[in-house]
Amino acid sequence: MAGLVIAREILIEAPVQLVWRTITEPDQMSLWFADRVDLVAEPGAHGSMHFGDQGDPVVVEIVDPPTRFSFRWNHPEDEEPTAGNSMLVEFTLTPEGDERTRLRVTESGHELRDWPDAEKQRYTDEHLGGWAEFLERLVTLLAER
Amino acid sequence: MTTKTDDELWSVIADPSRRRVLDLLVTNGEASAWSLAGLVPFSRQAVSKHLVVLEGADFVRRRKQGREVLYRVEPERVHQATRAMAELATQWDRRLDSIKRLAEAAHAEAKNHASTTKENE
Numbered sequence: 423m424a425g426l427v428i429a430r431e432i433l434i435e436a437p438v439q440l441v442w443r444t445i446t447e448p449d450q451m452s453l454w455f456a457d458r459v460d461l462v463a464e465p466g467a468h469g470s471m472h473f474g475d476q477g478d479p480v481v482v483e484i485v486d487p488p489t490r491f492s493f494r495w496n497h498p499e500d501e502e503p504t505a506g507n508s509m510l511v512e513f514t515l516t517p518e519g520d521e522r523t524r525l526r527v528t529e530s531g532h533e534l535r536d537w538p539d540a541e542k543q544r545y546t547d548e549h550l551g552g553w554a555e556f557l558e559r560l561v562t563l564l565a566e567r
Numbered sequence: 568m569t570t571k572t573d574d575e576l577w578s579v580i581a582d583p584s585r586r587r588v589l590d591l592l593v594t595n596g597e598a599s600a601w602s603l604a605g606l607v608p609f610s611r612q613a614v615s616k617h618l619v620v621l622e623g624a625d626f627v628r629r630r631k632q633g634r635e636v637l638y639r640v641e642p643e644r645v646h647q648a649t650r651a652m653a654e655l656a657t658q659w660d661r662r663l664d665s666i667k668r669l670a671e672a673a674h675a676e677a678k679n680h681a682s683t684t685k686e687n688e
Contacts, residue, residue: 428652428655428656428659430656430659430660430663431663432660432663432664432666432667434666434667434670434671435671435674436670436671436673436674437674440670440673440674440677441666441670444666444669444670444673445666450669453665453669454662454665454666454669455662521674523670525663525666525667527659527662527663529655529659558649559590560589560590560593560640560645560649561645561646561649563593563594564593564640564642564645564646
């Protein structure tokens with residue numbers, strides 16, 4: 423059972439190449455993600471994100487410029503990250519004209535990447551909305567009891 | 568950042584059948600695996616398995632009444648899951664906002680630079 427945790431997106435008034443550099447270049451990443459990022463955007467590259475004194479291992483998965491970038495993190499330091507022991511963060515960039523880019527990010531606990539995009543979209547729409555709504559519904563029901 | 572606890576949380580509620588069981592427990596209050604099985608299109612064994620996982624993650628509590636085992640929802644755990652999900656969404660929204668600001672600023676700078684260069688030509 424795929425465990426999609428979260429999906430968010432944003433519209434950016436900048437060309438897709440520029441957004442790509444912002445999310446993949448380590449000195450840029452350190453401005454929006456961690457305090458320090460040691461990472462090369464190459465498939466299979468091992469790196470780390472530093473939050474204060476704490477360093478977290480990261481492994482790059484997909485690098486498909488300028489539209490797809492993904493990495494795994496939150497896995498035990500002495501293990502290779504797999505679908506079972508880590509979270510997959512996947513960025514999808516969609517150009518909307520020359521100067522605008524739609525950026526979407528998903529964080530999931532299990533594999534979604536082997537799915538066709540249409541399936542992934544459908545799953546995200548159904549289950550993500552489903553999750554948040556599900557939890558909200560439970561909270562509402564519990565409050566009424 | 569997510570924690571290991573969050574990961575467990577997500578894998579527990581990722582399964583639609585398990586969500587259905589949890590939902591029914593909230594809607595109907597305390598219930599046995601038998602009575603829940605009458606309300607879902609899967610077997611009592613499947614319901615029992617879901618209850619074991621839900622109990623392991625503290626979403627439900629069990630107690631014995633006579634020969635029956637009754638399950639009920641732990642409301643605080645549901646609230647905790649809701650807060651964790653909202654927090655994760657907020658973290659990503661903040662990161663996406665930062666990416667937007669950085670990319671748009673760089674774009675504006677590049678355009679400025681291009682027009683200045685043109686004027687100087």
